Amino acid sequence: MVDQVFSNFLNWTREHEWGYPEQFQKTLDNGTQLTVWDSGVLVVEPKHTGDKDIILSCAVHGNETAPIEICSDIIQDIISGKQTVAHRVLFLIANPASINIEQRFVEENMNRLFSGAHSQGDQQNKERERAKKIEGYCERFYTSAPQRERRRYHYDLHTAIRDSKREKFAVHPFTDGKPYHREQLQFLLACGVDTILLNQQPTTTFSYFSYNTFGAQAFTVELGKVKKFGENNRADFQAAEDTLRRLVGEQALSFPEFEPEQHFMFAEAQTINRQHEEFELNFADDVANFTAFDKGDLLAIDGGENIYAQHDGEHIIFPNAQVALGQRALLTVIRVPTESLELV
Ligand SMILES: O=C(O)CCC(=O)N[C@@H](CCC(=O)O)C(=O)O
């Protein structure tokens, strides 16, 4: 079995879509230790590890294939010795069953199940069980690091359902007053991500969980548009892949000098949760993310209640009228000057 696990970790993971009860280990010729905690859960530890503990996750949504291809390629290059490893890394292929059915999720959107949401209410399903286990793997990974100063990172890689006027963007979890990190903005810029959405309230997303629970620098990173396996133009993702490989493989990353005008920051204006079966968006399915509306424009009708833009230049993100009741059907954001933010 161990040969199967490491010869193609993604394929083996997909064959055991809801988990695998045994662990596997392998030590590479260069001394790097590989430990499989579960299907889709791989810990990589170099012999002399640097000070970063990095989580790279993909397939929280199973039809977002480009991040899965990127993670799989990096994993296989680590196993073959082609990709160097300077820091501890936890790779998570979060929802393999949803990959297998080529859908965003099987029963329930996994990216609404973190920070304990998996155990709230009466509902039980495999995505809830998996989200709970994933929380445990993150805790085990961050807390089993060597006892010296550590820096924690988590990039949760996604692609978006709609086209986007700003192709690559990241969601920064709610900070509750803590400052933003210039180094992270520079890292994301090197990935080709020049646009950051600043959440203004806690969420039950994976990146908020890592940020809030473990103090990790954590982001949901939207790298492009949802496509099927094999249909992604990998050149569109090259900067992101190269930068993730540098993060894993180099002791310290250096970036060009921070220039505020290179970063496009947007603050959450409204989060519109669907409250009624009768819910409609007041714009077409092909209206792209980051399309701007003006104050007073009708955005959605929820059970007879009209929901309007509250600002000029209010940009729509992630519109989806089909979400489950109570879940986010639309996020709106407004541009904020980078200089107005507290940056360290
Ligand atoms: O394109 C869409 O509508 C959804 C893309 C996606 O999966 N986005 C994440 C964002 C998570 C966050 O707000 O941090 C999601 O909706 O789970």
Ligand SMILES: [Zn+2]
């Ligand atoms: Zn997603």
